Amino acid sequence: MVRMQRLKNKVCIVTGAAAGIGRQTATAFAEAGALVIAVDRDGEGLVSLAASVNELKPVVLDITNAADVGDFFAGIDTVDTLFNCAGMVSVGSLETCSEEDWERSVSLNMTSIFHMSRAAIGPMLKAGAGSIINMASVISSIGGANDRFAYGATKAAVIGMTKSIAKDYASRGIRCNAICPSAVETPSMTARIEAMDDPDTARSMFAERQPVGRMATPNEIADLAVYLASDESRFMTGSAIVIDGGAKL
Numbered sequence: 001m002v003r004m005q006r007l008k009n010k011v012c013i014v015t016g017a018a019a020g021i022g023r024q025t026a027t028a029f030a031e032a033g034a035l036v037i038a039v040d041r042d043g044e045g046l047v048s049l050a051a052s053v054n055e056l057k058p059v060v061l062d063i064t065n066a067a068d069v070g071d072f073f074a075g076i077d078t079v080d081t082l083f084n085c086a087g088m089v090s091v092g093s094l095e096t097c098s099e100e101d102w103e104r105s106v107s108l109n110m111t112s113i114f115h116m117s118r119a120a121i122g123p124m125l126k127a128g129a130g131s132i133i134n135m136a137s138v139i140s141s142i143g144g145a146n147d148r149f150a151y152g153a154t155k156a157a158v159i160g161m162t163k164s165i166a167k168d169y170a171s172r173g174i175r176c177n178a179i180c181p182s183a184v185e186t187p188s189m190t191a192r193i194e195a196m197d198d199p200d201t202a203r204s205m206f207a208e209r210q211p212v213g214r215m216a217t218p219n220e221i222a223d224l225a226v227y228l229a230s231d232e233s234r235f236m237t238g239s240a241i242v243i244d245g246g247a248k249l
């Protein structure tokens with residue numbers, strides 16, 4: 001799809017950019033004319049991304065490390081868009097979720113958004129403009145069934161952060177929205193399916209959760225991110241946009 005120059009000269013930071021939705025969105029942002037800063041802790045993945053995309057600066061960074069996040073932003077004057085995409089799924093119910101998985105989920109799915117967004121807000125306030133996009137999930141508002149307790153809890157918090165940021169900064173030109181996908185066919189999703197007892201049945205089950213009969217492609221989520229990063233969405237803030245092939249119908 002031709003994305004034209006919808007993000008011409010915008011500086012867009014994408015976390016989790018080495019794989020899956022973040023990788024596809026970093027590519028889409030660059031295709032739309034943005035100067036992309038691609039952040040991930042996976043250096044090899046970033047090298048292969050940078051080899052295929054022009055106008056992209058790879059930055060190896062663990063976004064759960066608050067000091068490193070501070071150092072990274074110390075060198076940045078302009079942020080038009082921050083896409084907080086990186087996240088993780090952990091398995092377990094209220095009873096079986098380990099303390100470690102809980103802490104890791106909170107740290108990556110929630111606290112990294114706090115630190116990244118707080119660091120990005122300075123340059124955005126100076127410019128009087130900016131778009132923060134947070135990656136939530138369709139289960140943010142309906143809860144995580146099938147042993148997704150920590151994931152459901154932390155992704156629900158993403159919507160709370162999104163709406164609070166939107167309210168506090170709307171009058172100063174900064175927008176904040178969340179993307180809430182159902183199943184998306186990314187490498188990590190495929191790995192989760194392959195690790196199940198019966199991958200073929202599991203794949204069909206994931207596809208059938210959406211009335212459209214399939215999972216989303218990363219590109220379909222990237223299209224929404226391009227819209228939220230662009231000025232076309234200038235009247236949209238505080239929204240949690242469900243993109244789920246009808247799963248919530």
Ligand SMILES: NC(=O)c1ccc[n+]([C@@H]2O[C@H](COP(=O)([O-])OP(=O)(O)OC[C@H]3O[C@@H](n4cnc5c(N)ncnc54)[C@H](O)[C@@H]3O)[C@@H](O)[C@H]2O)c1
Binds near residue numbers: 188
């Ligand atoms: N795939 C789905 O079905 C689906 C559905 C709804 C929401 N989401 C959300 O979308 C986002 C992306 O999902 P995906 O399937 O593309 O994920 P993925 O696992 O394929 O990619 C995640 C990326 O984040 C990076 N990352 C992990 N921890 C990091 C850290 N501490 N610092 C920097 N980078 C780190 C990984 O290296 C990886 O490149 C996640 O927040 C996920 O919860 C995914």
